[in-house]
Amino acid sequence: MGVMWRIFLTVSLLCWSADGQVKCRDNNNAEVDWYIIYKVPVTDKTTGLEYLYIDSAGKKKDTLTTDPTYKPINHPNGVLANTLRPIFTTSMTDNFGFITYSDQPPGCNAIDTFGHSKGLVMMDKTTTGVWLLHSTPRFPFRRDQNKFWPDSGAKNAQTFICVTFNYNTFQQIGQHLLDINAFTFDDHIPNNFHENLKNLRRTENNNRPQRVNQVKIQDLTSAGGTLFRSIAKKQYEGGEEPEDDQCGDEPPPTKKPRTEPPPTIQEPKEEYDGDLYLTIAETYTTNVKVQTWCSKKESSYCKGPQVIRIKSVKTNLGNVEVKWRPGKDHSKWCVAKNNNNHLICIADVNRALSQYERPGGGLCFIHQQASELFKGVIAETEDCR
Known part of the structure; x- marks a missing residue:
């Protein structure tokens, strides 16, 4: 029975790729x-496996263990596993290809000449493919339906x-x-x-040629007709010793609460040429609110367009x-x-x-429900004077 099941699974996965079913897939x-x-x-209050979700079909939900349809993010038949299923086989066809990339892959770290970037592309040459851009180190941990999620995730x-x-x-x-x-x-590939x-x-x-150090912007249209924009940022070439951007948990509150004054307008510095979020703000001619790892070490940028630091969610x-x-x-x-x-960028x-x-970038589009979902989780910001 076990051998027959493995044969069935292998054939099913091969047909998945061969039939061109390489598409983003939801929880079902x-x-x-x-x-x-x-x-x-x-x-x-959480295990770290719950999540907020929104998609093109209008589904928008938060996951709870009390929800009968709930599947944690590491579930072998959940949204990520369903999307990644075409690579959960070692047998590949000539029409199927994939690339997983990360500056923090399983087992090592890339040197800092590579982009601080994580994601996966996979595609069927005859039809469609997916681009999954994310922020999770060591993901996917294995090309295995039951081991794709890293324990650290x-x-x-x-x-x-x-x-x-x-x-x-x-190609783009x-x-x-x-x-x-x-x-x-x-x-x-x-x-x-x-x-x-x-x-x-x-x-x-x-063996790649050295990248041209400039902002690169491309318009991309999804298979369903949604317009996206990929933005690759410029690198700051100041030659200074990089600061440590590792960030621990917030310290416990002091007995006497301290109110942080809002940042004053600062003169532009050349280093901000390397701030992706300033590039996004300039590209879309709008002020933006930003959440990133360790953002408390970089104040809001107030010399318009503004880049406002999110302090809590x-x-x-x-x-x-x-x-x-x-x-x-x-x-x-x-x-x-x-x-x-209604701009939103991941x-x-x-x-x-x-x-x-370092190199890096993002994927942006205009979508009212998606942007409102993310705006709705912003609790505190460091506003400019």
Whole structure:
């Protein structure tokens, strides 16, 4: 029986790729054009496997163990596992390809000449594929339905965005990954695939030409017709010793609360050329509110357009309110400050000098419900004078 099941599973997975079913999938394995996940951290009320979710089909929910349809983010038949299922087999066809990239892959860290970027692309050459951009170290941990989620993945808040694209768009997506110098740690790209994808294979990691240090912006249309924009940022080349951007939990509150004064308008510094979120604000000519890991070390940027630091996040998981600070949040995202502007971006770099000096980027689009979901979790910000 065990042998027959393994044969059935292998054939099913091969057919999955061969039939072109490489698409973003929801908690019930239904195809969606895109989805966004905001996973919460471990707190006294959460396990770190719960999450907020929104997708192109209009589904918008928070997950609770009291919900009968609830599946934690590491579930072998949950939203991530359903999306990743095409790579949960070692047998690959000539029409199927994938690349997993991360500056923190399982077992090691990439050197800092590579982008501070994490994600996965996989595609069927005859139809569609997906781009899954995220912030979780060591993910996917294994190409295994039961071991894809790293044990370390629960601790901090993380973000994921999955978008389904037609195969031809992956020439542009491959260019974006070259522009951010993504570090590839696992791949299968046949020789008849796009040239940019072939240039991203593991064997090419240390043989790529030096990237041109400039902002690169591309418009990408999803398979369902949604307009996205990929942004690869410029690197700051100041030559200074990078600061430590590691960040622990927030210290316990002092007996006497201290109110932080709002930041004053500062003169522009060349280092801010490397701030992805300032680039996003300038690209869309709007002030933005930003959440990144260790953001408390980088004040709001107040020399318009403004980049406003988010100081804390809170959300209701059903009837349970959960609140956390940047020391528990490894996600990277921003929204427009103006409530009438529905910009939302899911990104891969932090606001820190060490990140300004490295490649990186993000994926942005205009969507009212998605932007309102993220604006709704903002608890405190460091506003400009």
